[in-house]
Amino acid sequence: MVSPTAQTKHPPVIQKLERLGDRSWRRDSMLHFLTSFLWKQPSIQAVDIRQHTVWLFDNTAYLRTTPIAKGLKESWHAEVVACVFRRDSRKDMSKIVAMIADLIGLDGEIGTERETRHQIARRLQPFLYHVMPARMMMLEIPQPNSTTIIQQLGPTNSNGISSQVVNMGNRRIADGSVVRSYLRGSRDNVEMRTYFAGPKGWLVISDIDDTIKYTKTSESTGILRTTFVEEPRPIAGMPELYSHIHRELSPAWFYVSASPYNLYPFLRTFIHTHFNPGTLILRDSSWLDVSELVKSFTVNTMEYKVQQIEKIRRQFPQREVICIGDTTQKDPEAYAEIYKKHPHWIRAIWIRKVTDVPHLEDQNSPERFKAAFQGVPDQIWKVFEQPEAVFDFPAKPFSTTMDEQTFVPGTMRALYHRPASTAITDQTALDAPRVDSGMIFDTDFPVPKPAANQYLIKVQTAAFSHDGLRLARTLHPSKSIPQIPLHNYCGIVISTPTEDHTKPDGPKFKVADTVFGLISNTRDGAAADYTVATENEIALKPKNISAAEASTIPGPALTAWQALFTYGGLDNNDARRELRVLVTNARENEVAAQALQLLRARSLFPHYRPWICATCSCPEHDDFLRDQVQVDEVIDAALPLPQDFDLAKIFRKNKWEPVDIILDCAGEQMFNLAHSSDVVKNNGIVLTAVDNTAVQPKTADREAQTQKQGLFSRFVALNPDGKALARIAELVEEGSIRGRVQSIVDLAHGANVLASEAAGAGGARRGGMMVFRVNI
CATH class of the missing domain: 3.90.180.10 (Medium-chain alcohol dehydrogenases, catalytic domain)
Structure with a gap:
């Protein structure tokens, strides 16, 4: 058990802050409390983005099944939390800044006194905002079919907070997706991220303070110093551990902290900088009382965390869960209680023994862990000082040779x-x-x-x-x-x-x-x-x-490859045939340029040399195509094509035989002209790589021509192909392709x-x- 003396560091500081609370910045809150009984409740109004500051909190969506007339329907749901404040409120904070500066002691280690006071004022501002109750707002939630769901949020409660579960969309949004939703009318300046997590997989519940961030929650001056003055620092080794977990398990991430909601922007920035983004769950403390900051780290933290984790379990009952905390608060007791209620849900409990903060002898004692984890199997929980100690978590065979602990930010x-x-x-x-x-x-x-x-x-x-x-x-x-x-x-x-x-x-x-x-x-x-x-x-x-x-x-070369060898059916082992090919827009289109290089690759066509005719947009390209690419014939065809351009006439005039394959890289007009029997052989192949609209719908004349000649007329739908790409890489190394x-x-x-x-x-x-x- 933790002795009473282990928590005697806070009262003097709390008393000083509460004495300061007797002054005007505290008095406003009391007046609001009293007048709420004397006057009628404020009328519900819409948020005015010009007068109000709005926060939308990131969340995690879960699948919920609801009954409908024809059976059951699955849709995504998430709890949306929004907070509304009055802009430019609480400008005079000099007294409380001075109080905090006096409590922490300005020793010059964290900058000049002027710089430190400015830092305190910036961090303090969210605690002194005037909250706005009875405010409504509209949330725009993008969907994958070019539609947007509009959800009404609010009204906000007396603390200026709105919290409600909303429908985030249907089953078409994939597990693992991240969607940004916006406050309507904010010009995309107020947004939240929703992380979509399916019913199965892994889930991590992590504490923040002294688990992944230095906070010194056992010391009141440490809390004030790390919250209002110092730049937030991650616990050494924890970013690498979390990155390792993310690579191995791809879990949904929940950060459950006893910190007050006022710190949401500060903590969200810290997590996004050093860890994997996820849902940040914070305490609904008094928005106008800084003394609550210190209290929130010690008062009823176990009950609060158990309540929040139970809510997560109701949303994700089939997921496998890792709980990570530390010894400064009640994390061991809270996680153990959850395990005893839901032993098949919790797969591991990891507790960081905090050794870099004084006066934690009782919290770090073996007797505490023995009492806290009584009834929890030894293989489930582990107390560690160095994060490397839990890399060998046995729930899944982690790789020790392939991923090497490469740090990947969130x-x-x-x-x-x-x-x-x-x-x-x-x-x-x-x-x-x-x-x-x-x-x-x-x-x-x-x-x-x-x-x-x-x-x-x-x-x-x-x-x-x-x-x-x-x-x-x-x-x-x-x-x-x-x-x-x-x-x-x-x-x-x-x-x-x-x-x-x-x-x-x-x-x-x-x-x-x-x-x-x-x-x-x-x-x-x-x-x-x-x-x-x-x-x-x-x-x-x-x-x-x-x-x-x-x-x-990759894209141009694979398109050309699939046009010739997949759609065109070429076999480079065929030693008997002669091949005639027309490639259009050969100089100014990358697919065409790659096709010409493939057709001139000796290793692809060792038994014969294909005859190539190419079109280009200006006469200056002729010499390049003939000399550098070794094209046999060149047609000048500036884009867009003139109305009187006649490809068939050019073939007849030059007495060229029709070709086996046409790869069009110019567009619909050229593609249509290429179907002439003077240009392509019966049972030939006419492909386009740049315009799928050229294929459908077909004109009546071209449809009749295609059927009469037995032509294969298609758009080249590109697909990734690792084997073909590896062969293309060999052609690059042998000098055939660039x-x-x-x-x-x-x-x-x-x-x-x-x-x-x-x-x-x-x-x-x-x-x-x-x-x-x-x-x-």
């Missing part, structure tokens, strides 16, 4: 598409203009969680082409859920798939391997510090090119670049790959 830099407020109903067309949508550069975007079959990759470079941007918009219209662009990239493997760790040979790619690849367009791209990939999406980077050039190759870097810019400038380049892609600009420098 957040990263990323570019993402901001949802548009016009996409609020199912009737809104997918291609309707989103006048307020745009590209955002965010330094606090969540790092993706690899699935069991995925690698985590630190991105070095990412690339895009003008045609690629335009085509991606056509195939995958902008969604309301933020999407990270750029799907061609080069990077370094940080962690390997957990499902491969038990295989005799381990994963195909190892930690520190440099890879390049193509991410499926249905997932977030690589314009970020980190991305995830499956084995089939990557290959080892060719050794003879830079990371910038490597990122320009990428083309148009320019290189830093990721931080990417939003402006993408805005201008996307506009260019909608017009006549084509060709070239722009590279974003991310981590090189």
Whole structure:
């Protein structure tokens, strides 16, 4: 048991703060309390973003089953907490700043007295805001089908807080997704993040103070000093431990702390800087009483934490849980009580023995742990001083050779598409203009969680082409859920798939391997510090090119490869046939450029040399195509094509035989002209790599022509292919293929670049790959 003397450090400081509370800043709260009985309750009003400050708290969504007429329906739900204050309230805080400065003692170690007092004033401000009761607001929750759910929040209670469970969307939102919701009317300046967690998997419940952050909760002056003056510091080794857990288990994260709600922005910034983002659950303390800060760390902490953990269990009863705390408060007792109630839910309890704060002899005694964990199996709980001691947690076979404890932060830099407020109903067309949508550069975007079959990759470079941007918009219209662009990239493997760790040979790619690849367009791209990939999406980077050039190759080269060998059915072992190919827009389109290089690769066509005809947009390209690419014939075809351009006539005039395969990289007009019997053989293949709208709907004339000739007419739908990409890497190393870097810019400038380049892609600009420098 903890002796009474173990908690005698707080009363003198609390008494001083409470004496200060007799003055005006405390008196306002009492007046509000008394007048609430004398006057009628305030009328409910809407939040005015010009007069009010609003906080929305990040949360975790869970699946809830509700009965409907035809059975049961699953939908995502989450508790949304919002707080409303009056702007510019509590300006005069000099007396309480002076009191805190006097209590902690200004010794010069943390800066000049002036700097320290300014720091105290900044940190103190949230404790002195005037709360706004009876306020309503509207929350916009983006959905994956270009719609937005509108939820009403409030009214706020007497503490200015609104807390309610809301429907976050249907089952179509994937487990592991992160969605940003916005306060309506705030111009996206007030937001919250929702982490979607399915019913099964792992879950971590972590304390904050003295578990992952130095707070010195056993000393009142330590609490004031670490809260109002010092820069927050993580406990040594804990960021690495949490990163290790995140890689191995991909859990949902909950931070349950006895700190008051006033510290939410301060603690959220700390967690996002050093740990994995998640739901932060704090105490609903008095908003106008700083003395409550010290009390909150010692008064009824066990009861509070047990209550909050029970709420989490009701939302995620099937998850496997790790509880992490420390010895300064009642974490051992609280976690043990939860285990005794739900022994199959708790898989591990880890308690950090705090040895860097004095007067904790009783809290750290073996007798305390024996009493607290009576009835809890020894293999469930563990007390540690160094975080490395719990890396060998036996609940799952952690890898000791593959991931090596590489630190991965909880957040990263990323570019993402901001949802548009016009996409609020199912009737809104997918291609309707989103006048307020745009590209955002965010330094606090969540790092993706690899699935069991995925690698985590630190991105070095990412690339895009003008045609690629335009085509991606056509195939995958902008969604309301933020999407990270750029799907061609080069990077370094940080962690390997957990499902491969038990295989005799381990994963195909190892930690520190440099890879390049193509991410499926249905997932977030690589314009970020980190991305995830499956084995089939990557290959080892060719050794003879830079990371910038490597990122320009996967998408264009794989499209050309699949056009020729998958759709075109070419067999490079066929020694008997002659091959005739037409490639359009050959100089200004990357797919066309890669197709020409593949067709001239001697190792791919060792038995014959394909005949190639290419079109280009200006005569200046003729010599390059003939001399450098060794094209047999060149057609000048400026884009957009003139109305009188006749491809069949050109073939007849030059007495060229029809070709076997046409790869169109110019667009719908050229694609239609390419179906002529003068241009393509009967039973030939006509493919387009830049315009899926050119294939459907077909014109009546072209439909009749296609059927008469037996043509195979298709859009080349690109799919990731690790084996083909590995073969392409071999061609790069043998000198048959190279990428083309148009320019290189830093990721931080990417939003402006993408805005201008996307506009260019909608017009006549084509060709070239722009590279974003991310981590090189």
